[in-house]
Amino acid sequence: MNGLIDPGPPFILEHLLRAPRERVFAAWTDVEQLKRWFGPKGVDIDRATLDLRPGGLFHYAMRMPDGSLIWGKWRFEEIEKPRRIVSIVAFSDAEATDQRAPWDAEWPLHTISTMTLHDEGNETRMHLDWRPHNASEAERRRFGAGHDSMRQGWGGTIERLDEYLAREGGRG
Numbered sequence: 001m002n003g004l005i006d007p008g009p010p011f012i013l014e015h016l017l018r019a020p021r022e023r024v025f026a027a028w029t030d031v032e033q034l035k036r037w038f039g040p041k042g043v044d045i046d047r048a049t050l051d052l053r054p055g056g057l058f059h060y061a062m063r064m065p066d067g068s069l070i071w072g073k074w075r076f077e078e079i080e081k082p083r084r085i086v087s088i089v090a091f092s093d094a095e096a097t098d099q100r101a102p103w104d105a106e107w108p109l110h111t112i113s114t115m116t117l118h119d120e121g122n123e124t125r126m127h128l129d130w131r132p133h134n135a136s137e138a139e140r141r142r143f144g145a146g147h148d149s150m151r152q153g154w155g156g157t158i159e160r161l162d163e164y165l166a167r168e169g170g171r172g
Helices: 021-029 031-037 135-145 147-168
Strands: 011-017 043-052 057-063 069-080 084-092 111-120 123-132
Touching: 021 031, 021 111, 021 123, 021 135, 021 147, 031 043, 031 057, 031 147, 123 135, 123 147, 135 147
Parallel strands: none
Antiparallel strands: 011 123, 043 057, 057 069, 069 084, 084 111, 111 123
């Protein structure tokens, strides 16, 4: 592998969304829209800022069912409107300083997420590739072991996106 660390198997999620690609891209890149659907079921985005440019951040606080806040951020690496977003993902604090996952010290400090959107008629095929980034062997193993949990959390998030797109129609 030419000295590169094998990140292990990626987490892959693919889903057909019943909205045009431009509409789906807007739902992922407009902070007011993200606040209305992003996160697993039972979780709300309490606070969020978004600076959509390479090097910019989506910094947010998820309000958990018990009332606690969990902060996270995406640092945008690449943005190809309306087709692709690559971001480094991390838990954070209110000041956007990287933090370990609150429930698992071996979860990777950073992951890299590549989301691509493909036209399929009037619908959009979303493909998410998520993997550890600059991670230790223990972090890569933990990420690999967490795929079932990630599938459940992302499943609820994508279900919320489906509902949002159906409810909001063409509005942005």
